[in-house]
Amino acid sequence: MKNRINIAIVGLGGQGVITLANLIAATYHSLEKQVCFNEIHGLSQRGGSVQSLLAVNDNDCPVFALEDTDYLIGMEKLETLRYLYTSKSHPIVIMGNRYEIRNTVYFDLEHFPEEKDIDAEIRKLVKKLYLFNSVDYEKKISFRIKPTNIAIFGALSEFTELGLDPKIAKKNVRKHFAKNPIAQSFNLTAFKEGKSWLKEMNL
């Protein structure tokens, strides 16, 4: 049964986890591959934990055992480590390097680990880590759209093991943002950025 690919996508509300899941699934669907995904999120507000589990070559059950994760896509460091801590598997991780500061830190309500400790832990638990510099990338864009999720999608489209087609993936990005030309152009640029980032990584 292991021609299934299990992909987990984690992040915070507003970072585009569900959009990314939708785009990955749409691309597999266009390629006539069976795919399904599930959304785990709470309220519509931004900032809460969001998770999506996606299974390729299966049309029924995207809820897989945590020891069976092949790829983990993280939009934020702490949420990525949260998933890795509950997982027995050592997945390939593609992650944006943002560590979002939750303002509960100032109220002594929670203790937040140091960024370097999180980094060390993540490195211990992964099979391979692809770290996208989303902080610098988002700084470069002085606009209210932060398309790190689409940049990561661009990178994923270049993973041969995943079998996504970069051309169809790009077409889906264009289609997804068709209603908003400004967002569309930002996201298409992000897609390209992610693609070339991964090519550099693989060199």
Added chain:
Amino acid sequence: MLELDHNIKKKLIIGNHAVVQGLLQAKVGVTSAYPGTPSTEIQTELYKLSKKGKLYFEFSVNEKVAFEIAAASAMSGVRSAVIMKHVGLNVASDAMMAMAYFGVLGGMLLVVVDDPGCLSSQNEQDSRFWGRFAHLPVFEPSTNQEIIDMIQVAFELSEKYNQICILRLTNFTALNTSEVEYVPIEENLPHNGEFIRDINYQIPARYILHKNAHNKLLQFIDDERFTSLNPLIASNGKPQSSEKLIITHGAIYPVVAYLNDYYELNLPILKISAIHPLNEDLIQEMIKPFKYLYFIEELEPYLEREFLAIIGKNHLEQKVFGKKELEVPQENRIVAEALAIPFEHIKGDPTNSETFIPKIKPSLPFAPILTQKELVIPRTLPRLCDGCPHRGAFYVIKKATNYDDIIPSDIGCYALGQVPPVQVGDFWLCMGGGIGTALGFSITNDKPVIAVIGDGTFFHAGIPPLLDAVMHNRKITVAILDNYLTSMTGGQPTAGSPERIAPEQTQIDIEKLVKGCGVQWVKRVPVENIKENIKIFKEALAFDGPSVVIFTGICVIDLFRSQKIFEQGNKKVYIDQDKCTKCGTCLYDFSCPSILKYDGNFVINQNSCIACDLCINVCPVNAILIKGEK
């Protein structure tokens, strides 16, 4: 989209949209709902379609009204559906219980989506029980294709036996995206019918109608289309040689089937999708070849008890392993890892009691620790959005009240006001429960009582308790946080939405409505006028009788959706470090997530700030400034 032949297509859709597709294929003319996650996508999609004239849909003022609209439509011979979340059905149940006695003419479906794990609800209920309670048949599909197909069966049977059917989904089935085959519906679906007076509806001896409801259920029990929804599924097509049988229900069948494969158990599974009523004879027939029955259910052990009754009554000898023996959690949503221990029990020897010694320590509710952890990962608490107008109202309430004052809150975004660090609100109960409990607190406590409620919730269930406050002249203050939307579910219109948001509706003025309820002290204030609002709120608190302050501000969802956010250009809010006295009011009292502390200075995170201006009005020394105004 892949084309199969000229009228069947394959499409990747979310479970909630599969419901919409099912309703369209069943040619449903009238639909109604009150927003409620996890059922919201059904409603917003129907709302969109209704605007194009495809069918009738309305966001009703609450679930009970929505139910009554659908019921009367079906009584007039038009197929109808009403959509709500599990707690919405509590509100609608008054109408449902009696409506089950009458039955319907035109076919009616009640779609209810449960929220195991309380991801966006005040509690987690198992709606399967409503079927038994109200004498209504319950369908529970597993996949998106089954959602579409079962809706067709439900309408056919609903019309055949003149009874309302319930379709129960959970946040798993409703938010699962997968491929379906579907038939596109080109035509618009009409909603004209005819109510025919029937003496049955007027019978005073209602127990006779009660009997009718029972009789209708008997017809469902014997209907093959209904009972065939409970298939015995052999694993990998292998012939039955097992003594063990897993019994589960529609919503979590895919997870159970996945784990059955994953652990290479290959056991047969009895999947119950026609939850109520069960056909006893057929069930007996199906479980007869097996010695050991393993029940895996999300939330309550509903089937376990139904089956135990059948087994007991018929003196069968099957041994039952249920919630307790298998350690299947009775709370929270069922995810794969929560079933790791239950499957270990199933793997074990059913004749050896050692196999069923509890593995979960009471202190570890569900997920066993799987890896060695170096760091403690803190919770990510849900919070009000950056730029949420409610935060301005909460700041005012905080400053105008004392720590000991009692503040019951309500169901909506503003319930997050209780989450640290904002912390305004002592608890929340149910829709409208804030004002209702405020009345009780004001009778029993000699302290100021402040009820917090949103606009949507006020229209839904806040008016009767406010009338009660006027009737009995209770000294309470009600803060209505009006943002013209049902925001928590993603921004659906309320009765108070302006034309810009809901052009098809007539806007109701909350202020006039509150005055019409007889409240003597009412003030509507814009949320930005923070300093002035504190004075006004103190006046309201001093008034001897019920007083209402309506805070108005635009929801962040609205800002993004209307693209107003893009109109702000390069406007930036920043803190002038020379003027800043480091008092910390902006961070510690106002607590916008975009305000951070960095090297002892308070700074604004330009990455998340939406330049809403609220914090500018909070700063006591005017050190928060705007630059680059367009």
